[in-house]
Amino acid sequence: MEILASRVLLRPADYRRSVAFYRDDIGLAIAREYGAGTVFFAGQSLIELANHGTPRSSAGALWLQVRDVYATQTELQARGVAIARAAAEEPWGLHEMHVVDPDGVTLIFVQVPPTHPLRRDTRN
Template sequence: MEILSSRTILRPSEYERTLSFYRDTLGLAIAREYPGGTVFFAGQGLIEVAAHGGTGEGGFRGAIWLQVRDLTAAQTELVLAGVKIAREARQEPWGLHEMWIADPDGTPIVMVQIPEDHPIRRDSRPPSA
């Protein structure tokens, strides 16, 4: 399967504290902000701090985000390899096409296809003169 990009998603119990740590203490540059989160550049990868936080002990605190070119093909490939699909591929209210699986230790892995018209794929800079 072809992976186009990846990121680590954190869902902290205290968003502002974690945001400040990555932004101010570590000095990571912001890749993009959206209502409910901030994505930082982290070398060759990205770290996303989501404001809809973790639920504490034993709750969902993070995931691995893998962007693929064709989510339907990825799902078929994973099923044929015997991987259990935790959540079938579908379009989310925020416009991304997502499917969820987990690694052997239960770490959530979000497989994502970004539609052509999604804001992540559009250049938000003003046109140059």
């Protein structure tokens, strides 16, 4: 099997509210819009909000890496976004901050410090 592309697909209960959240509150750029959905750029991935099918709440989370989680927190707070869990260094070495979307999906904003194993070349 060869995977050619992938993205996260969400079916929000209130499509317009969720589009406004991801576009205006979080500040993601739109990759494309089609008659029944909106696709956002999210780093090396895409997040699609579908305005078709059965709305579903997800118990999952989106992991979104940023350069500076503390600056991201300040930026989101300035936009009026509620911070569910303030930015802090975790015991595993990452710096994380949580925001919850209108359907209860947790967005985990992550800063990976230069010395963290995720940044090291493990081929040696």
